[in-house]
Amino acid sequence: MSGFIGILMLDTAFPCVVGDAGNADSYPFPVRLHVVAGAGSPDIVRGRAPDPALIAAFVAAARALEAEGALGIISTCGFLVHIQDALAAAVEIPVMVSALSLYPALRLSFGARPIGILTASRDSLLGGALQSAGIDPGAVHVAGMQDCAAFAGAILSHKSDQPDVLDSRAIERHCTDLARGMVAQHPGLGCFLLECGNLPPYAAAIRQATGRPVYGILDAAALLWRGAQG
Structure with missing residues (x-):
């Protein structure tokens, strides 16, 4: 086809x-x-x-x-x-x-184990996006990339302020550190869901760092x- x-x-x-x-x-x-x-x-x-x-x-x-x-x-x-x-x-x-639309299937797949969501902006996700996705905030653990200078400066800024070079290594370090921290705090975490379409390049690193499956858009x-x- x-x-x-x-x-x-x-x-x-x-x-x-x-x-x-x-x-x-x-x-x-x-x-x-x-x-x-x-x-x-x-x-x-x-x-x-x-x-x-x-x-x-x-x-x-x-x-x-x-x-x-x-x-x-x-x-x-x-x-x-x-x-x-x-x-x-x-x-x-x-x-x-x-990618948040994948949540219901992942919720069923991982049973009672909570899901970790990595997002571009934690406040914005908790401030209404989870509700729009039909996700109970109490059933997930959320970490955001808003404090990563390499990410926020390139991806969350106005188009006129965005660079023509992306520091992918710094972004990868930050998101894998966030993921490790989530697993350390919540050992029962079943998997990770990447809200942000700019995070899948780092899915393999997150998977390797945490031993958890990673899903995204x-x-x-x-x-x-x-x-x-x-």
Whole structure:
């Protein structure tokens, strides 16, 4: 079957390394990136839905990808979970814009063991995004990358302030340290879920450092792709 997975991408300037949701080389199947103009990180990484004009822009982008032949749609930012329902209702193809949508299946898979969520912004996740995803904050452990200078300065800043070089080593050290700390504090942790589409490049390092399975938006994309194959 021909076609591709469509990727709704924030309007950013930092480089997306291989493994990042915004890098086409991260996928073993065809994808197509669609940048939503004006949708910068500060506009989306927050505890509530984007402004109405941006919601309309994302809906239009999803419809455009569908018209071009997309078999399913994901995104580069898990905080778009706030508009998951609106996007899914706007098209006839499956939509999973946030890795947080994987949570119900992981919850069932790991039984009573809690799940650790690594996010771009802990305050924003706890401030409303978990609620939008239907996740009980008391059932998960959350750590955020907002205090990592290499991450926040590149990914959470305004587009005009974002660098053209990403310190991936510093980001990897920080997120693996966070993951180790979560396991040390909560030894019963079953797995990690990466809310942020910029964190999958470090999934293997997190897995090696903690001995826990790691899931993210690339897994959602693979699920949609496999489901569309005849």
